[in-house]
Amino acid sequence: GGCSIFFDTDSGITFEVQRYDGWYNNLAYHRRGTTGAPLVRVLPARYSDGAYQPLQEPQLPNPRRISNVAMSGKSGFLSYRNQTVLSSFFGYHVVLEIVESRRPGCPPEYMHIPVSPNDPVFGNNSTEQVLLPFQRAQWDHETGQSPNNPRTQVNHVTAWIDGSSIYGSSSSWCDALRMFQRGLLSSGSDQDMPKKSDSSYLMWSTPDPSTGQTGSEGLYEFGNAWANENIFTVAEGIIWFRYHNYLASRLYKEHPSWSDEELFQNARKRVIATFQVERKVLCYQKYVDPGISSEFQAAAIRFGLTLVPPGVYMRNRTCHYRSVVNSDGSTSPALRLCNSFWNRNNTNLKSGQDVDDLIMGMASQIAEREDNIIVEDLRGCYCFLVALGIRGDPRYPEHHIP
Template sequence: MRPGMNRELRFKDVGVAAATDAEDAPPSYADGVYMMAGQDRPSPRKLSRILMKGKDGMPSRKNRTALLVFFGQMVSSEILMASEMGCPIEMHKINVEKCDEMYDADCSGEKYMPFYRAGYDATTGQSPNMPREQINSKTSWIDGSFVYSTSEAWVNTMRSFSNGTLRTDENGMPPRNKERVPIMNKPSPHLFKTLSPERMYLLGDERTNQNPALLSFGILFFRWHNKVALRAQEEHPDWSDEEVFQRARRIVIATLQNVIMYEYLPAFLGDTVDPYKGYRPDVHPGISHVFQSAAFRFGHSMIPPGLYRRDSQCNYKRTVSGDLALRLCATWGTRT
């Protein structure tokens, strides 16, 4: 059974992992089948310079911290993975204007930004009656896939099979990925090579090691599972490992659902979310193209250039390398 199946009463395969994105608007390919549209429109880089140019690190008017941004990234990882490049790779060029202050400082007029098209269902994109459809590799449900993955083999690698807990090292932290589970492993471009996946933490989502903030949430919910499992074991000493694990898993998923719906969304939207009133068969639970490719990308404009850390006395702490803040860029891939 595919992860996420049978959670929609009408269509058992809606919202499952590796499902095609939901359609909320007609396709707009240049040829109506698969070719990229917008070749005659302004470059995305030009629009970015016009609309998004400004100072970095500006404070929030609503007193929100970087926690809001990266919790949002965790929510995205929980329900969405649809922008990763396909196979074979399809690379296109985003034009960079001559004398662009960041990408063409020497005014060569020959610079461009590489753009890789997302993976898609290979059975689509062959005719106007079957245009290309992108794939969401995660379930669209808030079902804890960020914590437990969408693979039974993957989560079994994480489990201790003792008292319903997940495996830890001697310090109670997630173990390193000695089993070489296929975790995202993208070092800085200047290295021109892949690095060992064994240096990563073994967690439920392949992207969790991407940056220190997202990794913090991965470790937090990992350890929360073990805490809940120990409580369940104390309350029900006669339960098997499987019973304790599934009880803890349900509570962790419920925690995620509650925090996302009734704390994160109100903090972001500035308005409360109505209490759950029951199943609504008219609401499609899948992830739409517009949502995954545009609407939920708002968070990219909120990412700060770095993260400050403070001690118990609220004093700023320097990083291991002596910097004032943790940098949030590709260099993180070299320091894990």
């Protein structure tokens, strides 16, 4: 697609630089695939009033009950395709590259999910009603006004594979990540680790939704707002951060006279190309809307969740599996998945070498089978259910798929 940012001769850049927000990639329909564009629909919306009121019980079955019946089962069955754990988390990173519609709506609207008293995780075996809190997602406020214009949720990132999960979905977001020296992204005290936020203000980092830590202090600064969700997505973000700085440093040695902007944009262009090659991106068709559909958004992540194991190994540079430290100071042979969400100071991911060990461990481990079973560490982990942004069970159809 076409791009639209031009630099004057002072910048030294002689090529068009792709925008961060996805605008004008499609020269015929400028807004398609942009940050803030509404999700597209393949099938008609299903609201109880045709416009915006959600379908709930008894029109639809209880989502937690569906989860317990259809998605529970024994773990430990290996991927049919020999997919690794690293590939499954890379796939999750790619999903976050093209769709993010989990921000809560304003004004807030709730559809709390009733939980059976004998639920194996959230039940309390009493007469007191238990609810999984569920907040509806943000929507395009120009929709939801009539059955002819039903409510449509918003995608807060670009639908293009354009590196927005690495550089952010706006120029100001990217500026906040940059060092503005030698084309580099800002690093922390360790050069191969990104900078951690020291601000209490939330700009682009999603906070811990279940622990009460609402500030952004201690969160790594990434282009992906949800990269701090668990240590596996953190490791993915760090790898791409390192790759950009590696390319920028190499370009600086080859072209010491280049400006910071030349170094940064040339490195960025190469990173995006590498990311696209990894996903085997095809040419975009002018008249095909690249926007993400509600149907895809509702299904894509859920299929990927079936690949995620309940524990993930770490492996050091001599290829030996290493012990991990638990929150109580004890050690285990692997990282328990349910303990790896929203942990700002995880003992097992402090240094660049820890990142290497985790990536090596994920690359050495076969993922779970491609089936209907989601391990208990995800189905029963409240931190994860809240992290999905729907503040409840991940199977609940906010997007109203028929």
